[in-house]
Amino acid sequence: MNQPYRLLGLGLLLAGVIFAPVSYFILNSPALTAVGISLLILGFTCIALANTRPYISPEACRVMLRTGMENTAALLEELGLRNKAIYLPSSLRDGRPQAVVPLAEGEAPKIRGKIPGRLVVRFGARPQDVAIAVTTPGSINLEMLETPPGPTSGELEAAISYILIGILDLASSVSVNLADSRVSVEINDPRLYWEDIWYYRSLGSPLASIAAAIACEGLDRPVRIENEACEKGKARIELEVLG
Amino acid sequence: MRIYNNYIISLVLAFGAINSILAAGGQEQLDVYFTVNIIAYLVISLLYVYFNPRARRVINTVGVVLFGGFLVIVAFKVMEVLGR
Numbered sequence: 001m002n003q004p005y006r007l008l009g010l011g012l013l014l015a016g017v018i019f020a021p022v023s024y025f026i027l028n029s030p031a032l033t034a035v036g037i038s039l040l041i042l043g044f045t046c047i048a049l050a051n052t053r054p055y056i057s058p059e060a061c062r063v064m065l066r067t068g069m070e071n072t073a074a075l076l077e078e079l080g081l082r083n084k085a086i087y088l089p090s091s092l093r094d095g096r097p098q099a100v101v102p103l104a105e106g107e108a109p110k111i112r113g114k115i116p117g118r119l120v121v122r123f124g125a126r127p128q129d130v131a132i133a134v135t136t137p138g139s140i141n142l143e144m145l146e147t148p149p150g151p152t153s154g155e156l157e158a159a160i161s162y163i164l165i166g167i168l169d170l171a172s173s174v175s176v177n178l179a180d181s182r183v184s185v186e187i188n189d190p191r192l193y194w195e196d197i198w199y200y201r202s203l204g205s206p207l208a209s210i211a212a213a214i215a216c217e218g219l220d221r222p223v224r225i226e227n228e229a230c231e232k233g234k235a236r237i238e239l240e241v242l243g
Numbered sequence: 244m245r246i247y248n249n250y251i252i253s254l255v256l257a258f259g260a261i262n263s264i265l266a267a268g269g270q271e272q273l274d275v276y277f278t279v280n281i282i283a284y285l286v287i288s289l290l291y292v293y294f295n296p297r298a299r300r301v302i303n304t305v306g307v308v309l310f311g312g313f314l315v316i317v318a319f320k321v322m323e324v325l326g327r
Contacts, residue, residue: 005247024273031266034276038258041284041309045254048301049247146296158292166293169245 005053009046016040065137065206072134073199076101081132085203086242087212087223088115090142097139097213101202104128110243111222137206138213141168149218153178156218160185160211170207171235183223183239185211190235194228204228208237215239247298250291257283274316281309 020036023029085099086109094117102109102123109129115121121133141163149159157176164171164187172189187207194205203209204225216223219241227238261279270276288302 008251030271030273030276031262033273034262034265034280035258037277038262038280041280041305042251042254042258044305044308045302046251048305049251049298052295052297052301162293165246167295172245 003050005046005050009043009048009050011043012039012046013043016043069199072203073197075132075134076202077198079103079132081202083202084224084226085134085136086111086131087136087138087209087216087225089216089220089222091220092222093117093133096135097142097217098133099136099139099203099209099212100131100133102129102131104130134203136203136209136213138209138211141210142213142217145214149214151219153183156183156215159214159218163210163214164207168210181241182226183211183215183219183241185215185237185239187211187235187237189233190230193230194235200228204237205235207235211237212239215241246291246293250287250294253287253291254284257287274320278313278316281313284309 016036016039018036019039020033023032023036081101081103083102083105085101087099088097088111090097091114092111093115096117100111100115100121100123109124109131111123112125115123115133117133119133121131123129123131144163144167145159149155153176156178157174160176161174164174170191171187174188175186177184177186185208190207192206194200194208204212205228208225208228212223212225222242224240224242225237226240227236229236258280261283262276265276265279285306288306291302294302
């Protein structure tokens with residue numbers, strides 16, 4: 001995994017170690033010596049970055065992601081749940097953000113109070129207010145944030161960018177707009193796309209799940225993925241902030 | 244890791260541009276090249292705010308070492324000025 005950066009770094013270091021003294025002592029050229037020093041700086045940087053690469057291969061991560069997704073999808077499919085999941089902030093779910101999929105179809109349900117940390121949960125006063133609570137990729141990723149996200153669009157954008165660009169390398173840029181109980185997230189150059197499968201229809205794609213989990217945590221209100229579209233290297237995610 | 248690649252490419256372009264411009268301007272002092280390159284490194288590193296914590300830590304370490312070199316140059320220059 002970290003081999004290309006290490007090789008590049010060693011190559012640059014070797015070139016710099018040879019080039020800088022030759023330029024300084026033999027060619028007597030400050031400009032070429034500066035090039036040699038630049039090669040040394042780049043070499044050290046590449047070697048340092050090589051040590052920060054993940055130990056687990058992308059293939060192993062993919063296997064684990066698919067296993068979890070397929071298990072959750074099997075559960076949803078077996079129960080015949082077609083409702084869109086509601087992402088809950090950690091304050092409503094025993095300190096850990098999760099998503100609930102309501103069993104009954106209809107309007108967006110109102111979440112009343114804290115929901116217990118169980119698989120089958122009751123979230124309202126009505127008999128049909130029962131849901132399945134599941135952990136999503138977004139829920140897990142929130143633990144990677146150094147500080148909890150804030151409620152403004154700028155803070156949400158920074159948190160989503162940090163996870164998607166800096167940690168997971170799943171996109172090249174992210175923009176977030178917040179208006180009228182709606183959060184619009186635009187992800188440029190995404191590496192995971194929406195697929196028409198049961199899991200994505202209910203819980204959203206991993207990108208949307210991450211955006212929804214961060215948005216609900218930042219706003220401290222439940223959030224539902226309203227729409228998700230992918231076109232010309234852009235993913236657009238519309239989130240509905242529930243009362 | 245596209246963010247790593249972008250970072251390294253940014254550094255290469257910045258160093259290349261700085262060295263070319265200074266060389267074209269007839270600059271003959273090595274400490275000027277070194278100082279400007281270090282400043283470029285620190286600025287570019289600061290702009291990549293979305294690095295993961297481990298990458299940020301090692302980049303900061305390299306930055307501290309380079310900044311130490313920059314301080315040594317400044318110290319020599321100050322001694323040179325005071326010695327006149």
